[in-house]
Amino acid sequence: MALLELKNVTKYYNQAIPALDNVSFSVDEGEFVSIIGPSGAGKSTLLRCINRMVEANSGEISVDGVISSSLTKKKLRTLRTKIGMIFQHYNLVDRLTVIENVLHGRLGYKSTLAGVLGRYSQEEKKQALRIIRILGLEEQVYKRCDQLSGGQKQRVGIARALIQNPKIILCDEPIASLDPNASKIIMDHLRDISTVMGITVIVNLHQVEIALKYSDRIIGVNKGKVVFDGSPCDLTAGQIQAIYGSESENLIFDLGQRHAG
Known part of the structure; x- marks a missing residue:
């Protein structure tokens, strides 16, 4: 059984455009998953729905076999002990x-x-x-x-x-405010937490090259929808275009450089 499972999760902040649009995926114990996408794609909302810092409008989220949406405050507090959270601004x-x-x-x-x-x-x-x-x-x-x-x-x-x-650690842009050296130290620690301690790590990242280097799996999000879900080696220039749209040109160049190297 998956440690984390999302089924058709949708979140509106206003009624016009969904922040999350029918998102479904599951994550196994010990996986290192990076969620990538442009600013405003729904990455932070997605993490906050998992631990119910933000309430989804519809759909189902289960953590370690427990459906979180139906829990009382007391039971939610207990469930949250299994979910660590790391923030961009600490x-x-x-x-x-x-x-x-x-x-x-x-x-x-x-x-x-x-x-x-x-x-x-x-x-x-x-x-x-x-x-x-x-x-x-x-x-x-x-x-x-x-x-x-x-x-x-x-x-x-x-x-x-x-x-x-915790069984899961959610990391919301943990290196966005850091220089490259500090970023590497943080990502190395997060990778060790996954591989050595067996804790599931889900990281929101804007940097595609870092997601490619550290992840077991990458989930690409655009306009609240999952548009890619697979291994880093399966991420193509076309898929980066689908994830990032007009921002993708430099990212595709970086991908080409990486494969050339």
Whole structure:
């Protein structure tokens, strides 16, 4: 059984044009899937519908065999512990330290009072330190997050997602604000999370060449529709044209350069 399944998911922000139009696909455990497409294609809406940050108008989404659309708030909170989320702009609390931000990933397991009081077990603190070390942030453990670089902040975001012990990590343009070196570090970590830890990773990307390099599978979205779903080696210049339209010329050149190399 697929870990994630979408059936005919449609989302309107206004009644004229759908942000998502009858989207269907499934993702298996441990897959690394990149979702590509131009700005406004529906990529962010798609991820936010998966964890119900945004409510779909119709269709069905199931995570680990549970249909999310029918869940009460309490059961949705439990389901969300299985779904880590990484954001383009990090969504950290800047005045708090790295380890405090990472431990926020455990809030879904806490009562409201325990969360407010910051009551974490010794095991949770040890797990946070283990993950921080894996991500190369051991020297920043007690630094405030407003003292970190963008790449370091994004690694804190990854650590916060990992401490949930998720089955899926959703990444919304995680490298859009980063330089090439920081971007490579982030993508290498995400790839390791998929291959070494066996966690499903779904990444929204604008950069086709990065999707080609890291993904097991690429889903191309245009105007809310899935227009490509397949292996990176099956992505052709014609399919890039279908995904990106008028933006595709430079991307097709890059694809040609890559194949030539």
